[in-house]
Amino acid sequence: MAGLSLQSVRKRFGETEVIGGVDLDVADGEFVVFVGPSGCGKSTLLRMIAGLERTSDGRILIGGRDVTDEDPAKRGIAMVFQTYALYPHMTVATNMGFPLEMAKRPKEEIDRKVAEAAKILHLEAYLGRKPRELSGGQRQRVAIGRAIVRQPGVFLFDEPLSNLDAELRVQMRIEIARLHQELGTTMIYVTHDQIEAMTLASRIVVLRAGRIEQVGAPLELYENPDNSFVAGFIGSPRMNFVPATVMAVEDGRAVVTAPEAGLVGMAVATRGAPPKLGTSVSLGIRPEHFVPAKGATGALSGKISLVERLGGVTYGHALLASGSMITVESRDADRFEIGKTEIFGFQRAFLFGADGVRL
Ligand SMILES: Nc1ncnc2c1ncn2[C@@H]1O[C@H](COP(=O)(O)OP(=O)(O)OP(=O)(O)O)[C@@H](O)[C@H]1O
Ligand SMILES: [Mg+2]
Known part of the structure; x- marks a missing residue:
């Protein structure tokens, strides 16, 4: 097992800098999730840690050892991708044992480690099958098994569940949480999925255009975002932002x-x-922080233009006279009526300056 340290790492493709100086320390055994908009550099940063992408500047340490210029195979990491890329003609067992086969490990060791990984991943019954005889979730577990047999110091996951349907994703998310509990190995995980990020991470790293915007525990980022970017990115549906003016300041x-x-x-x-x-x-209000207008500390007035009823929760989209759209969450499916102008009370809000920094 190993911790990880990124020290002012940069990545340039030709003239274009896509990672602009990232500093990050990951403790041994931590589960760190990278999130950020498409193209912000999540995969590039992960591939730099893996050694699949050269680092243009700065240093990468794994387990205290400088691996910046080291061969990927010698870094003690294993990576799992979105596409599981299993060998179709090999069985589950041979697919999982393949990295050890390549490393010319003795057969007895390969069999033992494959059996251990299969047990952890509940794949024992499938060891003799070919990938085409497995479900998507089972295939992804085989890909994870192939990573486990190498007993890496750090696991790197790049959107490993995004090819799975919604139900399997939930199952696999729980499996990955369990895997981390069981192995206790450092994991770095890239995802677009809010729920995966919030539930799996010990800490979330929010990236934007190749730089870190904020690092923190999931609820810390939710409760205490440093800027409007993080506030808008963490939480779903996203935070509402309403232009406002400061009329008084007190302690x-x-x-x-x-x-x-x-x-x-x-x-x-x-x-x-x-x-x-x-x-x-900019006044930031989360959709879930609206309350009945009576007794609320703040209120907005707007006309409902769209209602989304999801069963347990309903979202009303309202147009304010100022031109902003807001999303209001309610547990009451009959709360909103299209075309009606209403008062939406709220209890909590954040303030951001013109540059997006939290005030
Ligand atoms: N080989 C390359 N040559 C030039 N530019 C590249 C190369 N690989 C990636 N990029 C650019 O680097 C930026 C970061 O890409 P990266 O794949 O890391 O984004 P990402 O955050 O993983 O996005 P996504 O969420 O869509 O997977 C993008 O603007 C991309 O176009
Ligand atoms: Mg990516």
Whole structure:
């Protein structure tokens, strides 16, 4: 097992810098998830750790050892991709044992490690089958098994579940959590899936255009985002942002208004230096933080233009007089009526400056 350290790592493809100086320390046994919009550099960073992509600048340490220029095979890592790429003509057992076969390990050792991995992954009954005789989830487990037999110090996963249907994803997500508990090995995991990120990660790394925006425990990022990018990225549906103006500041709080949107004034806690009077800010409210207008500390007024009923939860999309659209969550399927103008109360909000930094 091993920890990992990225020290000012950069990656350039020709003139274009796609990773712009990333510093990150991952403790031994941690489960770290990389999230960020498409093209932000998640896979590139993972491939740099694996050694499949050369690092243009900076250093990568695995288990305290500088591996920046080391061969992928010598880094003590194993990578699992979105496409499982199993050998179709080989059985499950030979597919899983293949890395050890390549390393010319003795047959007895290969058999033992394949049997161990098959037990962990509940694949014992399938060892004699060919990949085409397996479900997608079983195939992905074989791919994970092929990684496990190598007993890597660090597992790298690049969207391993995104080819699976919704139900299998949920199953495999639980399997991966269990696998991490059982093995205790450091894992770095790339995903687009909010729920995977929130449930699997000990810490989430939010990337944007090749740089880290914020690193923290899932609920820390949800409760305490540093900027509007992270606030909008963590949480689903995404946070609503409403333009507002600072009309008063008091100890650790700013009172903001957005008259066109129906907000007459609300005191919001601030973190740093108080914003100046008259500053244009962005008020961030999560869809799940709306409450009945009566007794709420803030309220917006808008006209419902779309209702999405998902059974347990319903989303009302409302157009504010100021032109912003907001999404309001409710447990009541009959809460929203299309075309009706309503008051939406809320209890909690965040403030962001014009540059997106949390105030
Ligand atoms: N071999 C390459 N040559 C030039 N540019 C590349 C190369 N590989 C990746 N890039 C660019 O680097 C950036 C980061 O790509 P990367 O695949 O790491 O993104 P990602 O965050 O994994 O995206 P996705 O979520 O879509 O998988 C992209 O703009 C991509 O076009
Ligand atoms: Mg990718």
